[in-house]
Amino acid sequence: MQRKKKNVVEDAAFSAFHMKLTVYSSGGPFLDGYIxxxxxxxxxxxxxxxxLDATWSGLVGVSALIGIFIGGFLGYVTDRVGRQLMYTIDFILLIVASLLQFFIQTGWELFAIRLILGISIxxxxxxxxxxLAEFSPRKHRGAMLGVTLIAYYVGSTVAYVVGQLMLHIGPEAWRWMLASSAVPAIILVLLRMGTPESPRWLLQKGRVAEAEKVLKQVYGPSASLDDIVVPDTAESKTSYLKLFSRGYLKRTLYVGLFYMAAVAPLFAMLTFGPEMLTSYHLFQGSAGYGSAIISVLFLVGCIPALFLVNKLGRRPMIILSFAGMTVGILLLGIFPNGPLGIILLGFIVYALFSGGPNVMEWLAPNELFPTEVRGTAVGITTCISRFGAVFGTYLFPWGLQNFGIGPTMLVGAAVTFGGLIVCIALAPETTNKTLNAASNAEVSGNSGQDRASGKVKVHS
Known part of the structure; x- marks a missing residue:
């Protein structure tokens, strides 16, 4: 029996290039968490x-989330003009908007500028x-994309600590807090310069020589175009409609809805962490540090998920995670007045089990859609998720004020339970599949191996 040839791209060892690309790509989530x-x-x-009254406070809280919703539509642009060019441009916009926050004088100005920040993110x-997905070997794809979510919580934790420390500057400390996001953004722009374009995108656009050159630069002289399947040009146009076609509609609904159910309560907790902890009578006077601890718990929850995403499998992990999250937030809703041990247990259980959906939020859309619409899919599913994030974050302070922390958390438990139902009904299994096989809706239900070679009409 002839031994199957090793795929130089999909079976590559984790290299220094992969490490750098993972770190640089994690910059956006870090700044997202920070901002x-x-x-x-x-x-x-x-x-x-x-x-600011309650309305304006809520609007300022959700302004960046609304911007993220708008910015998600730019995924279509990155599928059209390329990943590498947009990789730097969006951070330049973020730097300018970060610095402009220092000079605002009204609530609507702050809302507008943070809207721009959200668009960039x-x-x-x-x-x-x-x-990142298009350069990731199959054995490391889950971890590489999962690390970007860890970066989100690192950014969030750093922000809470920096903000709490800056409060001592004086009554105008908030200006320095908001403008401080320009510092890591500048560093990341400099680091990202020189990042190569995705060879899969280049090949999909017919730029064969450039694609082969990048492959050999990254993977060595033995790499060739045979290691990435050539898409059928008759079916490889970038189009929003493909996400809602017969083959991909179920995937679009799955990713968008589980993503929405995961972030709706979570973003509300992170944005209004101090107010939430005050309602539970925790960390009085130092709610910033308390919020940092909660953010660290979310970060810690991502770590076991990085290993389980391959060992346990995508589908079992996300179903188990949503079940655990539902139990955790349910405890917070049923026992708003304690005892303290139950409240802490609720926070810990919710935060630790949230690692599964966190790791899958960007892994799933990048695996489940082909090259020509991969960026579009990430953008659109992010937009769907932000419906929940915006409403959850905007209504959270209103719920605290009118109903109290208990009923507000019970609503969050209902949303999380809805995510569990979505995953049970729609979650596919793509563990250990190549990017080509995982992203092809027609063959995704078959074995983890590609059907054949680049001669088969399979999307990359």
Missing amino acids: LSIIAIALTQITPQLH GADYPIATSL
């Missing part, structure tokens, strides 16, 4: 200084994760 969390501390000063999701 969305630093506002929680800043609002304690902004609200009285700018005379939302654009980076499909850009960076598509590029």
Whole structure:
């Protein structure tokens, strides 16, 4: 029996290039966590200084999320013009908007600028994760994309600590807090310069010589175009409609809905962490540090998920995770007045089990859709998720004020349970499949091996 030839790209060892690309691609999620969390501390000063009522406080809290929703549509642009070009441009916009926050004088100005920040972050999701997925070996794809979510919580934790420390600067400390996101953004722009374009995208656009050159630069002289399947040019046009076609509609609904159910309560907790902890009578006077601890728990929850995503499998892991999250947030809703041990247990269980959906949020859309619509898919499913995030974050302070922490958390438990039902009904299994096989809806139900070679009409 003839031994099957090793795929130089899909079976590559984890290299220094993969490490650098993972770190650089994690920059967007880091800044996302930082920008969305630093506002929680800043609002304690902004609200009285700018005379924000509950409506404006909620709008400022969700402004970046609305921007992410808008920015998600730019995934279509990255599928059209390429990953590498957009990889740097979006961060330049983020730097400018970060610095402009220092000078705002009204609530609507802050809302507008943070809307722009969100657009930049939302654009980076499909850009960076598509590029990362298309360079990732199959055995390391789950971990590489999962690490980007860990970066989100690292950014969130850093933001809470920095914000709490900056409060001592004075009543105008919030200006320095908000502008501080420009510092890591500048560093990341410099680091990202020189990143190669995705050879899969180049090949899909017919730029064969460039694709082969990148392959040999990254994987060595033995790499060739035979290691990535050539898509059928008759079916490889970038189009929003493909996401809602017969083959991919179920996948679009799965990713968008589980993503929405995961982030709706989570983003509300991170954005209004200090107010939430005050409602539970925890960390009085140091809610920023308390929020940082919660963010660290979310980070810790991602670590076992990085290993389980391959060992346990995509589908079992996300179903188990949503079940655990539902139990955790249910405890917070049923026991709003304690005892303290139950409240802490609820936070810990919810945060630790959230690691599964966190790891899958960018892994799933990048695996389940082909090259010509991969960025579009990440963008659109991110947009769907932000419906939940925006409403959850906007209504969270309103719920606290009108109904209290218990009923508000019970609503979050219902949303999380809905995510569990979605995963049971729709989650596919793509563990250990090549990117070609996983992203092809027609063959995804078969074995983890590609049907044949690049001669088969399979999307890359």
